Amino acid sequence: MIYLIFYLVAIVAANVMTASIPPVNLGLFIVPTGTFLIGLTFILRDLVQEYWGRKKTYLFILIALVLSGVFSVLNGDSLAVTYASALAFAISETSDTEIYSRLKLPFALRVMWSGLVGGIFDSAVFVILGLSPIGAGFLPWEAVPLAILGQVVVKSVLQLLGAAVLSIPPVRKILQQ
Secondary structure (H helix, E strand, O other), X not given: OXXXXXXXXXXXXXXXXXXXXXXXXXXXXEEOOOXXXXXXXXXXXXXXXXXXXXXXXXXXXXXXXXXHHHHHHHOOOOHHHHHHHHHHHHHHHHHHHHHHHHOOOOHHHHHHHHHHHHHHHHHHHHHHHHHOOOOOOOOOHHHHHXXXXXXXXHHHHHHHHHHHHHOOHHHHHHHOO
């Protein structure tokens, strides 16, 4: 149950952070602050799925999507950002869920691979539809590739670190309790 609560809180917190805290410049990369939590949400979603199963996980993804949308509206996010966030979330969480379900690998590797793919989808869809001139226009076209790449790098590093921690036997034993 605790993973589910952390998952839902992390989704909402990531949206609030993205809307209220300016992006971080990491060298050439532009990274919305919520990105640092989104990398964690893929790991938490996998833990939720491990405990509750695939079908119930889709219910929790829907609940998270609704919560995310409500908080976007309450934050005064533009329609483009709210829509892009919701679509990116739906695509990335679905891809993460389905990849995690189908891989026949140890737990930590399923978490890593499913999260890497989910993070790529999440980054590309959100930046292109929400932040580029197609969406809210926060980023000019020439900044879009660096914004996507920055998010992918941060989420990938978090996925790799999370998978490494999850592969440690005492950690895995604690998670199974």
